[in-house]
Amino acid sequence: MHVSLLKTSVFSVAILFNSIASADVTTRGHALTSTIWNTNNIHVCWENLNDSTAADRASVQEAVENSWEANSNLNFFGWNECERNSDGIRIEVTDNAELGPHVDGLGTRIRGRQNGMSLNFTYENWGQNCQFSRRWCNEVIAVHEFGHALGFAHEQNRQDTPDTCDEPAQGANGDIDIGRWDLSSVMNYCNPQYNGNGQLSDTDILMVRTFYGPEVQTSVLLDNERYSVYVGSNLTINAAYSIEDIVDSTSWLWSLGDGTSSNSQNSVTHKYTNKGRYNMTVSVSDSEGYSADKSAEVYVYGFEVLLPAINVMML
Secondary structure (H helix, E strand, O other): OOHHHHOOOHHHHHHHOHHHHOOOOOOOEEEOHHHOOOOOEEEEEEOOOOHHHHHHHHHHHHHHHHHHHOOOOOEEEEEEEOOOOOOOEEEEEOOOOOOOOEEOOOHHHHOOOOOOEEEOOOOOOOOHHHHHOHHHHHHHHHHHHHHHHOOEOOHHHOOOOOOOOOOOOOOOOOOEEEOOOOOOOOOOOOOOOHHHHHOOOHHHHHHHHHHHOOOEEEOOOOOOEEEEEEOOOEEEEEOOOOOOOOOOEEEEEEEOOOOOEEOOOOEEEEEOOOOEEEEEEEEEEEOOOOEEEEEEEEEEEOOOOOOOOOOOOEO
């Protein structure tokens, strides 16, 4: 959550970043793989459920379902009152002037933790400008905080963050970058739209699909590019439009780097069963004797042993 909202209006936050939006910045997600959930079915509950917050709670649920859930195989269920031993994401509703909305750690580090996520519905002590756009604030803040709850760190924490983004790194860092640095990510404080208006960017969608399905599909094989995928997820590469001067191809050979190969034309779909770095190549020739080769690196990530929960505040 962006603390600038404490000092300026939502409108001012958008104006503040206009110069960044116009800069020539390439448009990756940033995740901590040891905190990725090993299930797509994640229970959500409310610590202090009461009738007066019914509309606010409904807006949060709708925003999460229309963003992270709609673009993956995730299923957030429950959304009821927390019990003593409730698992999953436990949400406290509080108006803390100092901390604001936050999570106590990335991903599974808040699994089953009481008050693991804090949201604000009154905005009397924190983010007073949200009193004039309460539903909108509920939604865009929830999308950002649920990104953290899925194991996604702040985008500006990445090592390839350009100088045009002057927001400091905050909270835990990730250990994997998905795609290129993304100004439009809902996890990026330098996004000219506050929390991306709660709308996932293309890279946000790629990131959530990498870890929580469905299959990650890359439309074009670019020479010397790096692709990331999670163990057990399908990676589809289409080389039809990246092989130049091959009009009537007669021979295709894909070497996928893990000892497997394919003669599939135009595209190949493969599921890596072990984590590691693999060199993928495709060789194409035609009836006139022309040939072309392309290669790329594929980084395959697997679940790690979960680290003990630590109290790292993510805003």
